[in-house]
Amino acid sequence: NAGVTQTPKFRVLKTGQSMTLLCAQDMNHEYMYWYRQDPGMGLRLIHYSVGEGTTAKGEVPDGYNVSRLKKQNFLLGLESAAPSQTSVYFCASTNAAEGGGSSYEQYFGPGTRLTVT
Amino acid sequence: AQSVTQLDSHVSVSEGTPVLLRCNYSSSYSPSLFWYVQHPNKGLQLLLKYTSAATLVKGINGFEAEFKKSETSFHLTKPSAHMSDAAEYFCVVIRGSQGNLIFGKGTKLSVKP
Numbered sequence: 001n002a003g004v005t006q007t008p009k010f011r012v013l014k015t016g017q018s019m020t021l022l023c024a025q026d027m028n029h030e031y032m033y034w035y036r037q038d039p040g041m042g043l044r045l046i047h048y049s050v051g052e053g054t055t056a057k058g059e060v061p062d063g064y065n066v067s068r069l070k071k072q073n074f075l076l077g078l079e080s081a082a083p084s085q086t087s088v089y090f091c092a093s094t095n096a097a098e099g100g101g102s103s104y105e106q107y108f109g110p111g112t113r114l115t116v117t
Numbered sequence: 118a119q120s121v122t123q124l125d126s127h128v129s130v131s132e133g134t135p136v137l138l139r140c141n142y143s144s145s146y147s148p149s150l151f152w153y154v155q156h157p158n159k160g161l162q163l164l165l166k167y168t169s170a171a172t173l174v175k176g177i178n179g180f181e182a183e184f185k186k187s188e189t190s191f192h193l194t195k196p197s198a199h200m201s202d203a204a205e206y207f208c209v210v211i212r213g214s215q216g217n218l219i220f221g222k223g224t225k226l227s228v229k230p
Contacts, residue, residue: 031216042207042220050215094216108161
């Protein structure tokens, strides 16, 4: 199993350009998440999905959109990139546990380093 | 609301000496807590998790953490540091029923020869 993969690994954008980050998992997980990591801030949740066709906002959703058309894929879009979106982006996935809570170990992808100039 | 505070942004130890990385949590109910590790330019790996079973949790690579409700703490320890332990460590709590993770700001561990 490849686990969680992210495409691309690196990207440089100019302000105002758009792009889509792709996350794919082969573990048949229901839940998928997008985080951004900035120095001294830990990881912050952008959007998440609890199943195919569903998405929800996380802690820092502004400027991003997401789609989950297939269970194994979770796309993160930037419609008009801004320098404040320069960050490392991580995707993660997990299985939903019956009764909730105790099995929420998330499996992370290797990250995408995005620079917006 | 659930949150975690990592008390040190940077910890430096010598190889072979004990490691202590401190984390305090805030939660209105019994939390699920995790420690993740991130080696330079890598993704995140789960070290250990607490989910209201035993209060002393053993993880990978010799790490362990103790859940102390009276102190609202979940400190990470290791008896003897290795050079390969140099990394950034994150204390994490789950918020809500959909598995949303709330990360601490991280503690960078340096290990001197």
